[in-house]
Amino acid sequence: MAPPPAAGAARRATAAPQPKPSTRRPALRIFEPEPRRSSRRGLSRRGQLWLAVAMVVSSLLVVVVGDAMVAEGQVRLSAVQTQIAGRLTWNKAMQTQVAGLAAPDRVVAQAIAEGLTAPAKVIDLPQVPLNVPLPVPVTSAPVSKSAGGVASTTPAHSPSTAPAPAKAAATTSTTSAPPTR
């Protein structure tokens, strides 16, 4: 569609030749690129690739090493557990062996083999209170040889046959006497 004739006339009127400005346009220059500000930004694509690969490989290596250490630890743990089980088994075997050696029949048999004999009768000594003084030993007077006697300092009652203090004697009448049944 063509523009109307009036509008075209007006455009021609404004597009009439103008006088050139007095200032000259500056000449075109070539700008050098600015120097690199940081080395990181300048890492080459190849370097980045190597870095990534190295990181992956090292990570894998760490995982492998860690796994190996865990496996080694498990082996050691297993060995220790086996040792513990063995020692516990040994300990239990020793316990039963000791129990066998300490069994009453073995003790008695060993005692008999060594010449020990069981007492036919056990007599308990009377329990004498320690706060009660023991009776004073009676020393018989010296007797002249002409009288047919022998000078003696033997107590009338030996300690083993001395009568117990009254308080004890009252409760121990059955202990020092021979069996009556």
Next chain:
Amino acid sequence: MRLVLVAVFAGMGFRLVQVQEFGHQHYAALSRAQLTQTVTVPPVRGGIYDRDGEVLAETVTRQTVVADPQIITNPAAVAATLSPLLGIPSDTLRAKLTEPTGFVYLAHRVPDPVAAAITARAINGINLVPESQRVVPVGALAEPLVGTVGWDGNGVSGMEYQYQSILAGRAGTTDAMTSPGGVALPTANRSTPATPGTGLELTVDESIQYVAEQALAAEIVASHATGGTAVIMDVKTGDVLAMANLTATKGAAGSTTGATPAPSATLTAKVATAPVTSGATLVAQSDTLPAGVSEALSNSAVTQVYEPGSVFKLVTFSAALADSVITPATKLSVPASLPMGKYTFHDAEQHGTVAMTATQILAQSSNIGTIEVARGLGESRLLNQIADLGFGRPTGLGIPGESQGLVPGAAQWTGTSIGSTPIGQDDAVTAQQVLDAYNAVANGGVFVSPRLVRATVDAKGGVTATAPSPSHRVIDPTTDSELTTMLEQVVASGTGTSAAIDGYTVAGKTGTAQVPSPDHLGYIPGAYIGTFAGFAPAQHPILSAIVVLDRPTPIYGGAVAAPVFSTIMAYALHHFGIPTTATATTAASTTAVGGTGSVTVPAGAATEGP
């Protein structure tokens, strides 16, 4: 063409995602099922110990010798090598080593030296597999009480059977990954550890048990009895300190735990105790019992009932004293015989009509006098006292096969029951029941149930005490004191003088009962059971005991059972350091009452071993 390829790859991708993302659990489970083997890990059975922690039965690991015949290239040489070690003929071993299989047992649970010798030889195709073994280091001591285990490791008798659920523990499992070729894969196994069994600490004292068996066995031999039972208890706690059950055998020497020879004479000679194998239990050889006596097959003290005879008169006199029917000094006219229905009752020793005090009637064990007392007491009162003293019901020990006895009720009474029951006929009781009744008298009239397990022991050695035995009063203190004094006279001047112990006062009662005929009414001619039950020291009792001898000669309990009682009780009193003086005993027992449930041993008293 391009569309087809796209469709195929799209389908594969879809399937891949479906399998890997949505169905992976299902396929992983299928894989595990094919590669995983679930192995049951058996638990270690708990041990059984005496009151001092001495081992009575313990489970240890032994090595079982197995072979892979497919690997063994020279069966004859291997058989020749193993034969002297295992004690198995070379031909037998060679036959096993040539079987067309990959696994064969050669010997179960060999001794450690044998296992070590086989390991040292490093024979290709011969391996050792750990297996549990029940070991009884004390030989057959207390075998009817402790019991035995079977080949499967489960208890079959005694405490081993009774406490199976506690002793056995709980089996564990482990899931082992193996390749289709059977090679174990080094992966983390999922496992549920086995729970070890809980051990039992019994109330039994090993030394007293030994002495009780020795004394009882000697009397069985001397009196030509067919068997016997002896039980000793702690008066206050009801703890059973010894429970001996022996039987006479014909020509048997030592125990009857088995005569299987040890696997290797050469190697087992180095072992401290040359063992024999009885079932799955390794039992140390025991020559403790004299020839002709062995451990009974069952715990007769609680499983075997018998007519108790005169020891049952305790029931009659305790009720009569409590009801003031008599006093210890009450005089009664005792005739020579007492007709009752179609029966006539006599005393053991013939006499005319005599006047006897109640104390004399008990001391001389007069049947007629006791019946006269019972007549004054009455039927229902007597039956009540029988029940109060624990007859006719279980003791509470819970031992398998325990009998609660046979006590006829009022409905079963006949015209002669008032004559027979008071003197220990008609009723059938166990030895433990009789002892419980005497223990109640010893305990000031308080009945305390017997107890055999004083604690449980976990796998780490932790000890947990069991609950103390329940108790209740059955006799008032005044009656109990009078009854004790009367029972003292039985030992001092009556039928039980053989039960006396130097330095101690003893109270008790003898019993001589006929054995009922199993075929017909009446009794077996000449068959008697002699009993003595009592306690010491009489005025401040600490220990009670019963001794029963089956068909002894002489027949009287005072002649055969009382001396055994004296021997066992004397040892036990000395073992626990019980002072001979009454004042010392009083002080000690007073301070120990309500303690930890152990025997009331005086402070500072030394104990001694056998």
